[in-house]
Amino acid sequence: MSESKRDFLSLQNMLEQEPEFIPLISEEEEDNLNKEAVPDLLPILPLRNNVLFPGVVIPITIGRDKSIKLIEDAYKGNKTLGVLAQVKTDIEDPGFEDLNRIGTVAHILKRLKMPDGSTTVIIQGKRRFEIDKFVETEPYFKANVIGLKDAKIDLKKDKNLALLSSMKDMAMRIIKESPNIPSEATFAIKNIESPTFLVNFIASNLNIEVEKKQNLLELNDIALRIEEVISQLSVEIKMLSMKNEIHSKVKMDMDRQQREYFLNQQMRTIQDELGDNPVQNEVREFEKRAKTKKWGKTQKEAFNKELTKLGRMNPQGAEYSVQLNYIDLLLDLPWAELSKDNFNLKKSKKILDRDHFGLEKVKTRILEYLAVLKLKKDMKSPILCLYGPPGVGKTSLGKSVAEALGRKYVRMSLGGVHDEAEIRGHRRTYIGAMPGRVIQNIKKAKTSxxxxxxxxxxxxxxxxxxxxxxxxxxxxxxEQNFAFNDNFVELDYDLSNVLFIATANNLANIQGPLRDRMEIIEVNGYTVEEKIQIAKNHLIPKQISAHGIGVKDISFPKLILEQIVEEYTAESGVRGLEKEIAHMVRNRAKEIAMNEKFVAKVSSEDLQKVLGPSHGKDKYIGNEFAGVVTGLAWTQVGGDILYIETSLSKGKGKLTSTGNLGDVMKESTVLAHQFLKANATDFGLTSELFDNWDVHIHVPAGATPKDGPSAGITMLTAMASAFTQRKVKKYLAMTGEITLRGSVLPVGGIKEKILAARRANIKEIILSRKNEKDILDIKADYLKGLKFHYVDTMHEVLNIALLKEKVKNARNIS
Structure with a gap:
């Protein structure tokens, strides 16, 4: 009945201290109340969380400024006011429309100053009234009201006597069974003589919403009011009965760890009785979602089986959350949901050309795939692997391909992944199990x-x-991914419609069977001209937008971009170029923000000032020294040139190599030395020379690790030049592997090496004849200004590379 034990006790203590306030009025006193005239004009006090009934005494804590002013004025006057309950309890400053139209005339019995500084007033209801119209709002509400009378109950009728008796018995029972209501409350119930006041007193203390209390107040017929109170009392008795029953079921000697478990059991039992079981709610929600799901018969049967299992599980069990996550995943996965492909090939080509400069092989392959898919409709997606140096646009190409196809885009970084469960997922027997990242990303994409x-x-x-x-x-x-099996999902998932694009910097690090499953497409580096176009069309607009300056605030002439590319970056891609451009744009943003003077066009002096001194171009150093030959190398960031330096000194034929060389490269020095020694007479040398002169081969820079067989012919040429003191042909570079019998074998990274040669102003390049096919695959723009010599043997290499002319100050090697 009572909302809290504290509220009832505070009222009870007040009544005991002030006997004249005891609200146990008789029928005669009730008649006097009904005969009292209701003033035409009443100040109106809004009540937020309660309803005042005639004859009932309640304490009210006053907090609003308007209400405090009203109480002060009324307390100084006739202590009479009107009380109306708010329609919505959450409104802090109600208007006319926020108040009910029927309320109770109240008399202030006492005003109390509380220890915390607030004001509490004790008021008693007198008669009901109805609002005629509101006349004032400031400093508080005032309204013209009409007094209402309650229709008296006829106690001569057995039905009315039975209703009154039943209500009284039910109220006594609730007081007896509820642990929150003090037993002293029975004193009030037993001593109330007036039937009207009894129903008002019980209604006032019912634990129901304000809206329902207001409905009780508005009933003129006391018999109807009693029936409604009995209905509310019945609900409360049922709730008390269930609570007591549950309490008796779980009452036992339990330790601290078990306490939380049993409290949750109580809650679940209550929810079962009320038909609001959270497990059943989850099951119903899953069933509702499953009706709109597109999936096959196997997946549907598995889902229904797992859902039935969930309904039988204890929600407090550790495996319940795993089962819940599993079912949720089954519903989230797009089993048979496919996005519609864009078969406008011309538009797709425009998108690919717009976002990426070059990369013709990749673009052609994507358009081929789209063309076949358009004709055949159900083609399996290829597995493409783009490999090449960093910064050439392999990863970002995926977004362009997705836009061109009209598909969703997802990316999974595999760098550093070392756990198989990251791919296949965990088995559901583990707490915290989850699917692999492949399935997680498919779920995120929402299409298959x-x-x-x-x-x-x-x-x-x-x-x-x-x-x-x-x-x-x-x-x-x-041939397998149409039935991919994730350890967590445990159902075959069709990945054959997914267009996988893998990226890699080095194919050697990919195991053979995995490499064999992918279609390898090489993504080479860019020429200087291509980098300039990429900077103009993509990098500069992107950085200008990212740093909040205008297009007119900065401009990069072609010569300046060429200078940045050649003197401030050494890479196949454009990542370093973008960083240097960003550096220049940030500096311009700083000048604008600090109101400094500047010229929009970037100059060489600006580069020196902002980026610092350049490292210069990779320049060819000439052929003035014997034993120094230019070689071509492949690195992780693209091609590079390197110089093989050979020095001879009197000794016993010892061979030394330095420059932080790997085992393969050291073996090439031994091969070159032995081949030259074995074929000395072919080059006008004697075998005794190799026994009397020590050979030292060095490859700058010494701090950089170097390895691989591609410097073999360069080392042999350097040794031959040193022993014969003959000049090496000008502007010549070479790359290739040698054998002990003098054959020249092909090597990789040809395009990167050619770009490095062009940067160094090389004019001629010696390659293995088997590398000719690599040259034919390269765009003609990359080959401008270069002459290629294709060879099969080292004799051909030396005939091309070594001139008849000897170097100045040639040593007498004999």
């Missing part, structure tokens, strides 16, 4: 045919948790 970029596939590592690259074999096999 996204463009899926597997970034840095060559950076996968293995550990004692398994080999992730082996787990990818199933994902990237077009």
């Amino acid at each position: 045919n996204p463009v899926f970029v597997l970034d840095e596939i060559d950076k996968i590592s293995r550990s004692n948790h398994g080999d992730p690259s082996s787990a990818l074999l199933e994902v990237l096999d077009p």
Whole structure:
């Protein structure tokens, strides 16, 4: 009945201290109340969380400024006011429309100053009234009111006597069974003589919403009011009965760890009785979502089975959350949901050309795929692997492909992944189990045919948790991935519609079976001209937008961009170029923000000032020294030139190599020395020379590790030049592997090496004849100004590379 034990006790204590305030009025006193005239004009006090009934005494804590002013004025006057309950309890400053139209005339019995500084007033209801109209709002509400009378109940009728008796008994029972209501409340119930006041007193203390109390107040017929009170009392008795029953079921000697479990059991039992079981709610919600799901018969049967299992689980169990997550995943996965492909090939080509300069092989392959898909409709998606140096646009190409196809785009970085479960997921037997990242990304894409970029596939590592690259074999096999099995999902998922695009910097780090499953497309570096176009069309607009300056605030002439490319970056891609451009744009943003003077066009002096001294171009150093030959090398950031330096000194034929060389490169020095020694007479040398002169080969820079066989012919040429003191042909570079019998073998990274040669102003290049096919695959723009010599043997190399002329100050090697 009572909303809280504290409220009832505070009222009870007040009544005991002030006997004249006891609200146990008789029928005669009730008649006098009804005969009292209701003033035509009343100040109106809004009540937020309660309803005042005639005859009932309640304490009210006053907080609003208007209410405090009203109480002060009324207390000084006739202590009479009107009380109206608010329609909505959350409104802090109500208007006319926020108040009910029927309320109770109240008399202030006492005003109390509380210890916390607030004001509490004790008021007693007198008669009901109805608002005629509001006449004032300031400093508080005033209204013209009409007095209302309650229709008296006829106690001569057995039905009315039975209703009154039943209400009284039910109220006594609630007081007896509820632990929150003091037993002293029975004193009030037993001593109330007036039937009207009894129903008002009980209604006032019912634990129901303000709206329902207001409905009780508005009932003129006391018999109807009693019936409604009995209905509310019945609900409260049922709730008390259930609470007591539950309490008796779980009452036992339990330790601190068990306490929380049993309290949750109580809550669940209550919810079961009320038909609001959270487990059943979850099940119903899942069933509702499943009706709109597109999936096959196998997935549907598995879902229904798992959902039935969830309904039987204890929600407090550890495995319940795993089961819940599993069912939620089944519903979130786009089993048979495919996005519509864009078959406008011309538009797709425009998108690819807009976003990426060059990369013709990749663009052509994507357009081929689209063309076949348009004709055949159900083609399996290819597994593409883009490999090449950093910064050439491999990763960002995935977004352009997704836009061109009209598909969703997802990216999974594989760099540093060392756990097989990252790919295949965990088994559901583990707490905290989750699906692998492949399934997670498919869920995020919300379609079963996204463009899926597997970034840095060559950076996968293995550990004692398994080999992730082996787990990818199933994902990237077009003959298997239509039934990919994730350990968490445990159902076959069709990945054949996914367009996988892997990226890698070095194919050597990808295991053979995995590499075999992918279509390898080489993405080479850019020429200086291409980098300038990329900077103009993409990098500069992007950085200007990112740093908040205008297009007119900065401009990069072509010569300045060429200077940045050649003197401030040494790479195949454009990542370093973008950083230097960003540096210049940031400096211009600073000048604008500090109101400094500047010229929009960037000059060489600006580069020196902002970027610092340049490292200069990779220049060819000439052929004035014997034993110095220009070689071509491939690095992780593209091609580079290197110089093989050979020095001879009197000794016993010792061979020394320096320059932080790897084992393969050291073996090339031995091969070159032995071949030259074995074929000395072919080059006008004697075998005794090799026994009397020590050979020292050095490859600058010494701090940079170097390895690989491609410097073999360069080392041999350098040794031959040193022993014969003949000049090496001007503006010549070479790359190729040698054998002990003098054959020249092909090497890789040809395009990067050619770009490095062009940067160094090289005019002629010696290559293995088997590398000729690599040259034919390269765009003609890359080959401008270069002459190629294709050779099969080292004799051909030396005939091309060594001139008849000897160097100045040639040594007498004999």
